[in-house]
Amino acid sequence: MESTTFRIQREADVYVALSSGRRLATELQFSETDRTRIEICILELAHNLIRHAGGGEMTITVLRRDDQTAGIAIEARDNGPGIPDIELALQDGYSTTHSLGAGLPGVRRLMDDFHIQSTPGLGTTVRAVKWRTTRR
Template identity: 50%
Template sequence: MSNQSCVRIQTEWDIVAARQLGRNVAKELGFGIVDQARITTAISELARNIFIYADKGKVCIEKIYEKGHAGLRIVAIDNGPGIMDIRLAMEDGYSTSGGLGAGLPGVKRLMDEFQIVSSPETGTEINAIKWIR
């Protein structure tokens, strides 16, 4: 995937770097200000989850083109402990870190497509796509 850029997530600063990368790519693709904000918020949530729960991982941003539409794919990958109950993790208000619990359900709402695969053996991979309207 030649139009994919990744940021390793190990420190708080990496979260900032991932957000910045996402905003720049969204701007390049022609997303409006509101969608740029949605994308950077989603990236922030995903990167923060990696930082808090998995210790380290990466967030990749990719320009995608399908059937004449342009979009942006966020892939968040870690090899942390995995999410024990994805259904529960996708419920509004659920949090294991004492946070607001807006994380994953919030990301799903902010983006157009959302997919999560997780297991204790392999960690978690989240794919989220936003299409230009």
């Protein structure tokens, strides 16, 4: 399992992680549409790290279930204030920073697997996975 962790503190860090995710998705032969979904996920989660927690870490991992299936997992972790109401945060249009409120709900829709864990005062971890089935 190939895995790379990025410290996300500023805007330039976002694009380093994005470049790595794009490279992996291309190497794994994801469709153009799924590559774009992966890129959006990386952008949204990395920006959330900066915007809501003052920074954190993002790990991008290549996953394999069998010889025919590959996936990319994006995990964003922070030690920020946490999310007091996850269900509310996952509603379209909800935002604490006067944005469109499409970030987390959008990531959940774009990816195949989505999990969020948050403890107020301790931080948040979001994990999103996109799978690709290899054709013979």
